[in-house]
Amino acid sequence: MIYTSIRKGEIEMAYRAIMVDDEGYPLIPDDSSFTNALQLYIKKKHFTILFDLGKISHQVLANTQQEYCWAVGQAQSSLTIPSVD
Numbered sequence: 001m002i003y004t005s006i007r008k009g010e011i012e013m014a015y016r017a018i019m020v021d022d023e024g025y026p027l028i029p030d031d032s033s034f035t036n037a038l039q040l041y042i043k044k045k046h047f048t049i050l051f052d053l054g055k056i057s058h059q060v061l062a063n064t065q066q067e068y069c070w071a072v073g074q075a076q077s078s079l080t081i082p083s084v085d
Contacts, residue, residue: 033078037071044068 002011019027028034044064051061 029079031075031078033071033075037068037075040064040068040071 004011021027028038044061047056047061047064050056051058
């Protein structure tokens with residue numbers, strides 16, 4: 001329910017939501033920079049586990065974390081810049 005100070009009228013509601021498929025799973029944007037950032041996120045998480053187990057060096061993990069940070073910035077920029085469409 002919405003309570004207002006007007007007796008009659010129309011109220012338009014709008015909200016932004018994540019697009020989902022028929023089963024309720026979120027859709028991944030068709031954007032190469034987003035896909036790259038997502039892949040590097042998974043790689044960063046995996047390499048963090050390997051580093052904790054002592055299987056890779058700190059330099060490898062640090063390089064992956066830096067690549068991930070750059071990819072996230074690029075993806076964020078590409079998603080906020082409006083396209084011609």
